[in-house]
Amino acid sequence: MKFFVDTADLEEIREAESMGILDGVTTNPSLMRKAGNVNFHEHIYRICELVDGDVSAEVTAVDYAGIMEQARQLAPIHKNVVVKVPLIPDGVKALKTCSEEGIRTNCTLCFSSTQALIAAKAGANYISPFIGRLDDISSNGMELIEQIVRIYRQYGFATEVLAASIRHPMHVVEAALIGADVATMPLGVIEKLLHHPLTDIGLERFLADWRAYEAASVTP
Secondary structure (H helix, E strand, C coil): CEEEEECCCHHHHHHHHHCCCCCEEECCHHHHHHCCCCCHHHHHHHHHHHCCCEEEEECCCCCHHHHHHHHHHHHHHCCCEEEEEECCHHHHHHHHHHHHHCCCEEEEEECCHHHHHHHHHHCCCEEEEEHHHHHHCCCCHHHHHHHHHHHHHHHCCCCEEEEECCCCHHHHHHHHHHCCCEEEECHHHHHHHHCCHHHHHHHHHHHHHHHHHHHHHCCC
């Protein structure tokens, strides 16, 4: 499974990259807003220079012509750019054109297996089902991941399943068990994947024993 960090914060991206486990970055308009008063295209370029992997940059247009205009502006920014397109009718039309023009895409805001099937047929490189937002409305986000993975394998679609809106480590574990290709998550969730109370307790005991060993080994 590939790990993407879901942020537009350069320091968070550097921290994830320093762990040696980062495969890419996803951004969206909300995350760009949190990044502050930055030039969108320049900021995407800076992110791409930090990561040896795909970086999703989202369009804000909702009509076909507008989506394609923005996609053609975003794609040349850097070889790592993947254009993020919403799963709406004009977005699906844009996915097809982008595929024909060699522009890689991440189809976002997926909430059903039928949507995912349409996106794959239109040529999306990634599909982003939003697990956490489905859980928020008492639906089963992980069940959607399972359905999409089964459908894509059944028909040999090349579209990668990118589990998004991940809220906690168990989302990552379950998505990995099901076979999602990618999990994108905030830096805080990546850090939580490392934590276990028994690791902390074990380390403290080892260090305490080592301190006792050193104290006993001191020659009077």
